[in-house]
Amino acid sequence: MHKYTVRYVLAVLLLGWAAASCGRSQVPSVRSADPLPSWADRAPKQRILDFVARVTEEGGADYVPPAERIATFDNDGTLWVEKPLYVQFAFLFHEIDRMAPNHPEWKKTQPFRAALDHDFEAIDRLGLQAGLTLLLTTHTGMTQQEFARLAGEFFAAARHPRYHRLYTELVYQPMLELLDLLRANDFHIFIVSGGTVELIRSFAEDVYGVPPENVVGTSFRYRFEAQPAPGRIWREPKIVSFNDRGEKPANIQLHIGRRPILAVGNSDGDIQMLEFAPRSRPHLALLVHHDDAEREYAYDEGTEKALRQAEKNGWQVVSIREDFRRVFPFEEE
Amino acid sequence: MHKYTVRYVLAVLLLGWAAASCGRSQVPSVRSADPLPSWADRAPKQRILDFVARVTEEGGADYVPPAERIATFDNDGTLWVEKPLYVQFAFLFHEIDRMAPNHPEWKKTQPFRAALDHDFEAIDRLGLQAGLTLLLTTHTGMTQQEFARLAGEFFAAARHPRYHRLYTELVYQPMLELLDLLRANDFHIFIVSGGTVELIRSFAEDVYGVPPENVVGTSFRYRFEAQPAPGRIWREPKIVSFNDRGEKPANIQLHIGRRPILAVGNSDGDIQMLEFAPRSRPHLALLVHHDDAEREYAYDEGTEKALRQAEKNGWQVVSIREDFRRVFPFEEE
Numbered sequence: 001m002h003k004y005t006v007r008y009v010l011a012v013l014l015l016g017w018a019a020a021s022c023g024r025s026q027v028p029s030v031r032s033a034d035p036l037p038s039w040a041d042r043a044p045k046q047r048i049l050d051f052v053a054r055v056t057e058e059g060g061a062d063y064v065p066p067a068e069r070i071a072t073f074d075n076d077g078t079l080w081v082e083k084p085l086y087v088q089f090a091f092l093f094h095e096i097d098r099m100a101p102n103h104p105e106w107k108k109t110q111p112f113r114a115a116l117d118h119d120f121e122a123i124d125r126l127g128l129q130a131g132l133t134l135l136l137t138t139h140t141g142m143t144q145q146e147f148a149r150l151a152g153e154f155f156a157a158a159r160h161p162r163y164h165r166l167y168t169e170l171v172y173q174p175m176l177e178l179l180d181l182l183r184a185n186d187f188h189i190f191i192v193s194g195g196t197v198e199l200i201r202s203f204a205e206d207v208y209g210v211p212p213e214n215v216v217g218t219s220f221r222y223r224f225e226a227q228p229a230p231g232r233i234w235r236e237p238k239i240v241s242f243n244d245r246g247e248k249p250a251n252i253q254l255h256i257g258r259r260p261i262l263a264v265g266n267s268d269g270d271i272q273m274l275e276f277a278p279r280s281r282p283h284l285a286l287l288v289h290h291d292d293a294e295r296e297y298a299y300d301e302g303t304e305k306a307l308r309q310a311e312k313n314g315w316q317v318v319s320i321r322e323d324f325r326r327v328f329p330f331e332e333e
Numbered sequence: 334m335h336k337y338t339v340r341y342v343l344a345v346l347l348l349g350w351a352a353a354s355c356g357r358s359q360v361p362s363v364r365s366a367d368p369l370p371s372w373a374d375r376a377p378k379q380r381i382l383d384f385v386a387r388v389t390e391e392g393g394a395d396y397v398p399p400a401e402r403i404a405t406f407d408n409d410g411t412l413w414v415e416k417p418l419y420v421q422f423a424f425l426f427h428e429i430d431r432m433a434p435n436h437p438e439w440k441k442t443q444p445f446r447a448a449l450d451h452d453f454e455a456i457d458r459l460g461l462q463a464g465l466t467l468l469l470t471t472h473t474g475m476t477q478q479e480f481a482r483l484a485g486e487f488f489a490a491a492r493h494p495r496y497h498r499l500y501t502e503l504v505y506q507p508m509l510e511l512l513d514l515l516r517a518n519d520f521h522i523f524i525v526s527g528g529t530v531e532l533i534r535s536f537a538e539d540v541y542g543v544p545p546e547n548v549v550g551t552s553f554r555y556r557f558e559a560q561p562a563p564g565r566i567w568r569e570p571k572i573v574s575f576n577d578r579g580e581k582p583a584n585i586q587l588h589i590g591r592r593p594i595l596a597v598g599n600s601d602g603d604i605q606m607l608e609f610a611p612r613s614r615p616h617l618a619l620l621v622h623h624d625d626a627e628r629e630y631a632y633d634e635g636t637e638k639a640l641r642q643a644e645k646n647g648w649q650v651v652s653i654r655e656d657f658r659r660v661f662p663f664e665e666e
Contacts, residue, residue, distance in 0.1 A: 067544055144586055188546065201590050211400055212590025213521065213546075222586050224579035230610045233586045240573070240587075246557035253477055253555050253566045254573075255588060257534050257545025277563045 035181045038174040038326040044286065044318045048178065051284045055261060056185050062282045066186035070260045072252060072273060073175075075193035075200055075217075077266040078288050079208065081170040083297040084161065085120055088195045091154050093118045095138035098150075112137075136237040139196055140220050144233035151202035165330065168207045172320075173329045175264075179208055182262070190256060193217045194244040194269055216255045218243045244269040249276035266290065268305045274315055285315040292321035368514045371507040371659040377619065377651045381511065384617045388594065389518050395615045399519035403593045405585060405606060406508075408526035408533055408550075410599040411621050412541065414503040416630040417494065418453055421528045424487050426451045428471035431483075445470075469570040472529060473553050477566035484535035498663065501540045505653075506662045508597075512541055515595070523589060526550045527577040527602055549588045551576045577602040582609035599623065601638045607648055618648040625654035 039045035055064040076082035096106075096115040106112035111130035114122035123130050139147065155168055163170060182189055191210055193200055197217030204210040221236035243251050249272050252260065259278040263270075266288035277283035287310045291298050298321075300307065310317050320327065372378035388397040409415035429439075429448040439445030444463035447455035456463050472480065488501055496503060515522055524543055526533055530550030537543040554569035576584050582605050585593065592611040598604075599621035610616035620643045624631050631654075633640065643650050653660065 067538070070546075190546075197587070198590070205400070213403075213523075213588065215590065219587055222583035224582040224605055224609070226579070226605060226608060229608060230592075230612065230616075231582060231605065231608050233583060246559070249557040249564060250555035250566060254530070254552055255546065257531070257548065259563075272557055272559060272564065275559060275562065275564050276557070279563065283563075 035184070036174065036177050038177055038324060040323050040325050042323055044316050044323050047284065047316050048181075048286075051262070051282065052181060052185050055282055064261055064281055067188075068258060068261065068278070068281065069182075069185070069187040070190065070256060070258050071182050071187045071262040072190045072192045072248075072256075072260040072264070073179075074265040074267070074270045074273070075191050075195055077290065078264055078270070079171055079175050079191070080167070081160065081163075081296065082266075083290075083299070086195070087167050088199060089120060090158060090167070091151070091199060092134055092138050094154050094158055095150065096134065099138070132239070135196075136220075136239075139199075140235040140237040142235055144198065144222070144235060147198055147235060148202055151199050155203050163328075168203050169330055170328060171207055172324065173326045173331070174324050176208070176329065178264075179210075183209065187262065188214070190214045190216060190252075190260075192243065192248050192252060192273060194242070196220070197243075216243060216251050246272045248273040252276060262286075264288070265306070267303045269302075271306050271309055274306075274309070275313070285310075285313070286318050287315050288318045289320065291319050292324070292327070294321075295324075295327045296320050368517070369507065369510050371510055371657060373656050373658050375656055377649050377656050380617065380649050381514075381619075384595070384615065385514060385518050388615055397594055397614055400521075401591060401594065401611070401614065402515075402518070402520040403523065403589060403591050404515050404520045404595040405523045405525045405581075405589075405593040405597070406512075407598040407600070407603045407606070408524050408528055410623065411597055411603070412504055412508050412524070413500070414493065414496075414629065415599075416623075416632070419528070420500050421532060422453060423491060423500070424484065424532060425467055425471050427487050427491055428483065429467065432471070465572070468529075469553075469572075472532075473568040473570040475568055477531065477555070477568060480531055480568055481535055484532050488536050496661075501536050502663055503661060504540055505657065506659045506664070507657050509541070509662065511597075512543075516542065520595070521547070523547045523549060523585075523593075525576065525581050525585060525606060527575070529553070530576075549576060549584050579605045581606040585609060595619075597621070598639070600636045602635075604639050604642055607639075607642070608646070618643075618646070619651050620648050621651045622653065624652050625657070625660070628657075628660045629653050 036045050036048065054060060054062040055069065057063055073079055076086050093115060096112065100106055100116060103112070106116060111123050111126050111134055114126065115134050123134065155166065158167060159165060160167055160170055179189055189210055191200055191204055191208070191214065195217050197215055197219050200217050201212040201215045204215050205212065219240045221238040221240050223234045223236055225232050225234050241247055241251060248270065252273065259276055261278060261281050262284050263274045263276070264286040265274055274285040274287065287306055289307065290296060307317070309315065369378050369381065387393060387395040388402065390396055406412055409419050426448060429445065433439055433449060436445070439449060444456050444459050444467055447459065448467050456467065488499065491500060492498060493500055493503055512522055522543055524533060524537060524541070524547065528550050530548055530552050533550050534545040534548045537548050538545065552573045554571040554573050556567045556569050558565050558567050574580055574584060581603065585606065592609050594611060594614050595617050596607045596609070597619040598607050607618040607620065620639055622640065623629060640650070642648065
């Protein structure tokens, strides 16, 4: 009887375990051992865990059905490093260098000369049109397939000037854990970035586990060319939407069709997205604050208004210095 | 020992069953009892079942990972009835009638007079600009919340002139079964329609189980207004994209970022989407043919080119008369 009981109980336990594992919300759930190990035990971590627990508690007053668990994340400065330069511009300079041999005239004409010098300040001084010209020159006038190839080559080789790592390594470990936690709790995760949509798509699935259809970004006009079969997408030199500030909620409506119950950003360009909460659901807004010059960067420029709004609206400020126990995946634990 | 064996074996069997049920592809799978009961046992049904089996067979030569199992469906004439008038126009006329008391001048000015008469032919004769004016008048110049309310009211009450049923009842039962089969096999289903995106979103989740973020359609310019908090989307009287013909693949690239391995349409406006297959994956294109005047409608107008392309490109023509054992959910089995 002893042997019988042991085996029987073991089988029943295994059955129970198998049945429990069957649910869609698997590891890491809020209820399992710390799903956010790289977050310090401070208010932001507690607020995230409470929020996720609240909206997923069936029968609870704040329960949100899975279909409405929309989470939107800014990319630059929120999911990965945006200094000393947006990666978008690192890619742009890389492309200018690659194309330069066919354009000797660039040495004598602006804004190309500044771009050949990788002089972001000079381009900035030349004005918005200069940046736009460089963007269109490097990102359009080619097929989507060609652009995806160029982006892939860039991310496979280019390195960050300070960390000497691939850009795709410079993602925030705490944010990767947050993405996993949300996925495990049936959230639908979208990246809503000022960066161009296809540049982000070229790494988002590998790096963040976010598929292309869940990336919303700045976009160019696409034109379908039927020949050669099965047709191709031509990238026209025309911006359809510059996905920043008020365009973020506008594009959330266009692409997602629902307001996010969780929104995460880091700059004044994210204010409108962080405000764009559903009217009748619980809502959490997180604002990443870059205050760690030692491990990352410290700057408030371009985030002053967002920091004020955070205080006014009850958004949760996340301090990289104090809330991120570990900043990057490559750091030792 | 007898009792021991029975209980033990039972528990182990249950454990095995629980483990097997744990897979993400549950009912109805291609391997279970007929997942497409409303499809006649003819070539289209067999080709669909073969295709789904092929792309989901792990280790098979044609295996497609779940993330790339993108399926795109046209809406009007593909998922539901589009005669005698696109539902979009039935809604438009409904709105013109609702707004008319505040616009006495409409009785004397075109294209409003024709719209008050619900005279689609007359509007068509007035040209594209006339249709556009009516579209912008009824669909824009309001918040998104207001539009969603109007669309909801329409679909809750308006009835089809021939079937005297709600429009949302006039969906094709075989297509609902196909959507279920694809979902059970981890396909990502998108509606890619010439209809306006928010009109389709207002019923797509309830009727098709397709969430708002998986609906791509004709779109208007959205403008975010921060006040009153938490902000609102204003629908501007400007079309951003008329999602038909070449705009379908262009918008598939913008919104989805991947080519569909399964595409379903019914008219010349769907040709480019049906062509837009991935280069290195198996692919199936289905073209619904309206040839059943008795149960639905019979017409080739606007589909002549698509029918020729189907023959040339090996697309599978689906005959409503011969392939749909049952057309609508409300029909008796």
